Amino acid sequence: AIHIRLPHAPENPDMTDWNEFVNTTKNLQLSEFLESYGREKRLDFWINELLRWESQQKQDLRPKAALQDWLKTLQEMDDFNQPAATKWTLFHSYLKEHVYHRLSR
Numbered sequence: 001a002i003h004i005r006l007p008h009a010p011e012n013p014d015m016t017d018w019n020e021f022v023n024t025t026k027n028l029q030l031s032e033f034l035e036s037y038g039r040e041k042r043l044d045f046w047i048n049e050l051l052r053w054e055s056q057q058k059q060d061l062r063p064k065a066a067l068q069d070w071l072k073t074l075q076e077m078d079d080f081n082q083p084a085a086t087k088w089t090l091f092h093s094y095l096k097e098h099v100y101h102r103l104s105r
Contacts, residue, residue: 004068006055013056018049026100030092038088046091047074050099063098070094 025033054067070090077087 002068002072004064004071006051013052015049015053015056018053021046021049022095022099022103025092025095026103030089033092034085034088038085041084043084043087043091050094053099057102059102063102066094066098070098 025037028036051067054063057063074087074090077090
């Protein structure tokens with residue numbers, strides 16, 4: 001088993017950057033997403049923001065299992081020196097499958 005330790009977040013963490021990012025990206029196709037973000041060096045920042053956001057979600061454990069699998073795949077990409085665009089593509093697919101639809105609730 002893989003244990004994920006999410007840092008204990010303050011009761012009301014500032015998620016302004018994350019909320020703006022999600023609102024900006026939720027309607028972008030992959031090509032638009034990569035054009036806008038694929039050259040950024042901030043992927044680690046957005047992954048940390050995703051983890052902070054996910055740590056606040058209490059509804060269902062299935063997305064946490066998906067996050068665990070996603071993080072494992074991301075780690076494998078790092079191990080094999082995959083290009084940043086590939087990692088951003090993986091990030092985009094995770095957002096589409098596990099984040100955007102949960103925000104509209």
